[in-house]
Amino acid sequence: MDLNERRQKILAAIIEQYVKTGEPVGSKSLLEALQLSLSSATIRNEMAELVEMGYLEQPHTSAGRVPSHKGYRYYIDNLMGENELNDVQRRRIEQSIPKNMHEPERLLEQANEVLANITNCTAVSTTPACEGVLIRKIEMIPIGSRTAMLVILTSTGILKSEVCRAGGELTPAVCEAFYNIISRTLIGRRIDDVSSAMLQTIAATVSDEFLTILPLLAGVADIAAAASQADVLLEGQSNLFxxxxxxxxxxxxxxxxxxxxxxxxxxxxxxxKFDIKIGEENEYRQLKNSSLIVAKYNIKGKESGTIGLIGPTRLNYAQLIPSIKYLTDLVGRIITQGLEE
Amino acid sequence: MDLNERRQKILAAIIEQYVKTGEPVGSKSLLEALQLSLSSATIRNEMAELVEMGYLEQPHTSAGRVPSHKGYRYYIDNLMGENELNDVQRRRIEQSIPKNMHEPERLLEQANEVLANITNCTAVSTTPACEGVLIRKIEMIPIGSRTAMLVILTSTGILKSEVCRAGGELTPAVCEAFYNIISRTLIGRRIDDVSSAMLQTIAATVSDEFLTILPLLAGVADIAAAASQADVLLEGQSNLFxxxxxxxxxxxxxxxxxxxxxxxxxxxxxxxKFDIKIGEENEYRQLKNSSLIVAKYNIKGKESGTIGLIGPTRLNYAQLIPSIKYLTDLVGRIITQGLEE
DNA sequence: AGTTAGCACTCATAAGGTAAGAGTGCTAAC
DNA sequence: GTTAGCACTCTTACCTTATGAGTGCTAACT
Structure with missing residues (x-):
């Protein structure tokens, strides 16, 4: 299963050239790239062997070689040196992401945009959602005699809102009753616990005169569900074309x-924390020709969400991986910092 | 400039067949579609004349005819009967759009989705924004010792929010001062009037002990600007492929x-209130091969926003136009109704 | 004058053939 | 183990040819 040094060099050179040009790599053009003093015939023998072992593929008999997903895998795991980001790349990322962004969702949108731009692929990320998220705050803002905007805020900084219609007039007394119930039963609780069963129980305790708030409680359940679930953000789908x-x-x-x-x-x-699936390694048929790179970001030291990349298998992994890692760390730091203020 | 009845019939038949098949229409296949007892030669003469007049185009000498943008224009303005929506179509639209949607933006997202789906084109819409929108409400929800979520609500039902960091602790006194200023100077005013100049003036009246709220006022300016501006919502871009x-x-x-x-x-x-731009009628080069259909929706009887469609010039206008009109009216009605509650 | 049959003509498309070029695999010699 | 040499494979581009759809024009017809 392991490769001797020469074959490693050849495999790496083929991958790097193929990533650059997109054309199958032939034995002659490899000679120039390799420092070895060998003939093309020897290279050919080695390449044939690498095909045999499954690291390379041949589109047709008289074509050069193309890396297989196994080839990429070996390259990423053993051969590739992760390039350090240079100053330009680092600054490009940092400047595109505002430091004082207090809303994780908008921050991630920004991150997606940078990532899609620098990679020319599709960026995808998920908003923070992990075990044990707490409800920090619930607010009701009356915006009409019977309608109100409900807002929920979680311990990970997620904000969700919804406009909701109550069963009757939102008098000050009704509002007070709502806040009493909410603060007694929901604030500080785990958001996953806000099941419809729990709300049934709460609703049962509501005195008859305040039955009008029941739709509001249902609304709270909605936004709690929305806030506990990770949203998926996408950017740059058209880059795939x-x-x-x-x-x-x-x-x-x-x-x-x-x-x-x-x-x-x-x-x-x-x-x-970091994962790459190349081509056929993906379980979904639709991703068979694609690579999926996923990195997790930490909030307060806990893995809370992901930033990922979807593109062709032919990617400059040595460049991309450090960028994604850097971006992911940065996003985690900014969100964490925003929560600590 | 005007066409006799026979030429009108021919033009309409060519357009309808071309819209259906996408292939240039020849004189023979037209014979079957037309009820006239004529020979193909006569049709050919007429088609040549229609090319001469600019209503049709010929991809190459020995090909059939394709409608020009002028041809489509004549068809839409004079020949096309607008199909009434049948029950299935109407129900499809109605069922996809929840009646009790209180947020215009989400409603429009839904509308876009329906439209993109039924037309297989890209739907685009703008959130309500018209002259004389008033600020109905501004709220500040503290979510940390120094950070708060600002919410603005307009008379057209637009909600915008932003998380914002104050210059110091948000004590109850500070919050009260903020609300005092806001309700004195902004509530009920026209949203376009919230210029940075106006905020400067307001800021000048803030007493020294409450200078910490200045960043909040800046935040209010941000969300006011965001709320006064029409957002553009897109859906189904990939349909264009x-x-x-x-x-x-x-x-x-x-x-x-x-x-x-x-x-x-x-x-x-x-x-x-309703506008179609076909192919070269569009001022932007990028739309030269596309049709743009735009309809305006009314809120409280006033044109407030748009729902549009972008696709190829080859569209089934007779079907699409009634759908867009119906959808637009429906959206306007739902938003208006939501505001009256 | 309008209509039509007839026919030569144009052009896109598909199919087949050929040549060039890149790259290979194999053999035999080093 | 390495390499020069060479026959072989396969893609690509290009040309030719045949086919067919559709036209424009002319001359005859109503």
């Missing part, structure tokens, strides 16, 4: 990305 | 749609 190797699949891929529940599960599925 | 005639332009077109200021101006530019 810029990659020749994806062109046939691009539409199907974009269709796939629209189903956010599935995507959300996919992003959360990896155990590691 | 499904139209063969757009394939070359699709990426460029999507890029064009990303610039929301320009798009917003474009949508607002039409004077009429």
């Amino acid at each position: 810029n990659h020749r190797e994806l062109e046939e699949n691009a539409l199907e891929l974009i269709e796939f990305l629209k189903k956010s529940e599935r995507l959300s599960r996919l992003l959360a599925s990896g155990k590691a | 499904n139209h063969r005639e757009l394939e070359e332009n699709a990426l460029e077109l999507i890029e064009f749609l990303k610039k929301s200021e320009r798009l917003s101006r474009l949508l607002a530019s039409g004077k009429a």
Whole structure:
């Protein structure tokens, strides 16, 4: 399974050249890239061996070689040096992300935009959602005689709101009753506990004169559910059309990305803080020709959400991976800092 | 400039067949569609005349005819009967749009989704923004010792919020001072009047002990600006790739749609309640192969925003136009109704 | 004058053939 | 283990040809 040094060099050179040009790499053009004093025939023998072992593929007999997903995998795990970000790249990321952004969702939108731009791929991220998120605040802002805007704020900084219609007039007494119930039963609780069963119980305790607030409680349940769930944010879907190797699949891929529940599960599925799935390593058919890179960001030291990238398998991993890692760390730091203020 | 009855019939038949098949229409296949007892030669003579007059185009000498933008224009203005929506279509629209939606933005997102789905084009809409919008409410919800969420609500039902950091602790006294200033100077005013100049004036009246609220006032200016401006909502961009005639332009077109200021101006530019721009009638080069259909929706009887459609020029106008009109009216009614409660 | 049959003509498209070029695999010699 | 040499494969581009759809024009017809 392991490769001797020469084969490693050849594999790395093929991948790097292929990533650059997009064309199958032939033995002659490899000679120039490699420092070894060998003939093309020897390279050919080695390349044939690498095909045999599954690290390379041959589009057709008389074509050069193209890395297989196994080849990319070996390269990423063993051969690739992760380039440090240079100042320009680092500054580009930092300048695009406002430091004083207090809303995780907007911050992630920004992060997605940067990532989609610098990679020319589709960026995808999920808003913070982890075990044990608490309800920090619930507010009701009357905006009409019977309608109110409900706002929920979680311990991870997630804000959700919804306009909701009460069963009757929102008199000061009704508002007070609402706040009493909320602060007694919900504030400080875990957001996952706000089940409809729990709300039934709460509703049962509401005295007859304040039954008008029941729709508001239902509204609270809605926004609590919305806040406890990770939202999926996408950016740069149309970038996928810029990659020749994806062109046939691009539409199907974009269709796939629209189903956010599935995507959300996919992003959360990896155990590691950083994960790459190359081509056929992906469980979904629609991603068979794509790479998926997922990194998790920490809030208060706890893995809370993900930032990911979807593109063709032909990616400059050595460049992209450090960028994603840096961006992910940065986002985590900014959100954490925003919460501590 | 006007066409005799026979030419009108021929033009209409060509357009309808072309819209259906996407293939240039030849004289023979037209014979079957037309009820006239004529020979193909006569049809050919007439078609040649219609080309001469600019209503049709010929991809190459030995091909059938394709409608020009002038042809579509004549068809829409004079020949096309607007199909009434049948029950299925009407129900499809109604069921996709929740009646009790209190937030215009979410309602429009829904509307866009329906429209993009039923037309297989890109839907675009703008949130309500018209002259004389008033500030109905401003709220500050403290979410940390020094940070607060600011919320603004306009007379058209637009809600905007932003998290903002104050210059110091948000003590009850500070909050009270903030509300005093706001209700004295902003509530009930026209939202366009909240200029930075006005805020300067207001800021000058703040007593020294409450200078900490100045950043909050800046935040209010931000959300006021955001609320006074029409947002552009897009849906179904990738649908453009499904139209063969757009394939070359699709990426460029999507890029064009990303610039929301320009798009917003474009949508607002039409004077009429309903407007169609076909192909070259569009002022932007990027829309040269596309049709843009824009309808305005009324809130409280006043034109307040737009719902539009972008697709190829080859559209089933007779079907689409009634759908858009119906959808637009429905959206206007629901928003208006939501405000009256 | 309007209509039509007939026919030569144009052009896109598909299919087949050929040549060039890149790259390979294999063999035999080093 | 390495390499020069060479036959072989396969893609690509280009040309030719045939087919067919559709036209424009002319001359005859009503």
